[in-house]
Amino acid sequence: MTDANIGKMIVAGAGPVGLTLALMLRRAGIDVTVVEKRATVNLQSKASTFHASTIDLLETCDVLDSMLAKGTRVDSVQYRAPDGVVLAQLDFDLLKDRVRNPFRMHYEQGELTTLMRDLFVKEGGDLRFNAGVSGGEQDDAGVTVTTEDGQTIRAGALFGCDGAQSFVREAVRIGYVEKPYPGMVLRLYAQTDMRQIFPGLGGIAYLHLRDETCSLLEMPDCWRIVVRVPAGVSETEAMTDEWVVDRLRNLLSIEKLMPSVSGRDVYSARSRRAFAASAGRVYLAGDALHLTNTKGGMNLNAGLHDAFAYSLAAVESFACGDTAPLDRAAWERERVARCILLPRTSENAGTGSERVKRIASITTSPEGAREFLAKQAMLDMLGGVSPELVGTGAVHV
Structure with a gap:
């Protein structure tokens, strides 16, 4: 990045991933514009699960109390037979030495979107509706984006958080592999x-x-x-x-x-993975980068992990005047999606008594139960996210 563009970034998409990223960039002193094709934020999406890893991250944004006020705290997960017999019960408290918030939360995605929108605007963020990305180009010094309402915006980087049908992903010709369920x-x-x-x-x-x-x-x-x-x-x-x-x-x-x-x-339901998370100064996050089946509720969480990884990398890029930290974060988030997220969500989609027997067997010991819960809480999917943001050493950004 050159000095002229280093402090300016564009986020395409005003969903929970894009707005979370934009809020953290804004709080870090980076000038950010969010462009959204809709007339307002989308409240129709029904994702609702937030895992302990993500809850710890969101706590650093000072939104946890608001989420708990409108969400349901879940302290254990059960596997049952249809007649009600409990085959296995795992308490999230087993993770108390690894996370600050050892529980799962059920909270509407639309509520988080609204919360992050209001905070971003309160921080003086530039949020533009009816202004989806319609074109653009990039060079060694930055990116130039045109929007559907005829505006032109110049910045050091563009983040494509514009969903499964991402215009940004298609514009930079990043392909993907998809598997329907x-x-x-x-x-x-x-x-x-x-x-x-x-x-x-x-x-x-x-x-x-x-x-x-x-x-x-x-x-x-x-x-x-x-x-x-x-x-x-x-x-x-x-x-x-x-x-x-x-x-x-x-x-x-x-x-x-x-x-x-x-x-x-x-x-x-389908799974999808983009072949790359970046092209030059354009970076993909959330549904634009990965899609999974809904069982286990991991895709939105992974998208929020993307947002945190990019925000931290952007601060490094801001400090050093180079895109290398963002490039490393993009590589790491694609690796997480390819090597961990998609395989695990496919495994979670499995059915049958044999799968339940395996879970029951694994979780007979506290250590086995702890490791199983750690994976379900996505603690091994935080690649690119500073480890002190999760666990006992909270650092506010």
Whole structure:
């Protein structure tokens, strides 16, 4: 970077990843502009899981109290048989020596997006709506971006946080490899307290029946019930009351008390990985870099890890006047996605009694349970993130 551009950066996409990155850049004294194609922030995304590694990072942004006020704290994870028998229960407190916040949180993605937007604007950040990236070019001194509303912005780097259909990724010709998962996923929003059906139910539970699985997540205003829709069943059929009732009776082994469902949606699941996380002065993060299946709730967390890694690297680049720290961070985040994130989320998508038996066997010892939880909390996916941001030595940025 040259001195003229070193203190200016552009973030494409006003989602949770882009706004978190922008907030940290702003607080570090770097001039940052966020450009978003929509007229406002997107509140439709339904990601809801925040793991201990990410919670520790977000705590350094001074947002944890606000998140806890509107989220559900989950202190253990359960694996159950459909008849309610607990096959394994793991307490996140086993991670207390490795993280400051040994729990999982269920909190709406849209709430985090709104929170980060408000903080960024309060810090004097430049946030532009109806201004998606429509073109641009880069040279040895920086990047020049044009937006849909006709503006031209010059900066030292561009971060593509503009989602799965990233214009930025396509513009710099970074390809990707994609793998669809068979069938679809049905997500139900139940007003019934699922503990009436399963006494002692934890805030997150996975029920396994032969080669099928069902996830139960406690949210502040409902329980989410997530089930796989087999290949051959249409989206229209999966949304009908008849199919839902039959599916729940089969997976949950319940007859008398059916959950009261206030809403439902169906979506496809796939994994995707960009072949690179950077091209020159353009860097990818979040869904633009990686997509995973939703079981285990890891993709948004990985995107937030991307944001923290880039923000720390940007501060180094600001100090040394060179893009090398950002380039190293991009290499590391692509490695994490390729070598750890996608393989683990594919493993999490596995079903069947044999998988549950393996989990139960691994977790019979405290050390085995601790290592299993550490991986589920993504403590080994923090590549590029300063280690003192997670654990006992909090450093505010």
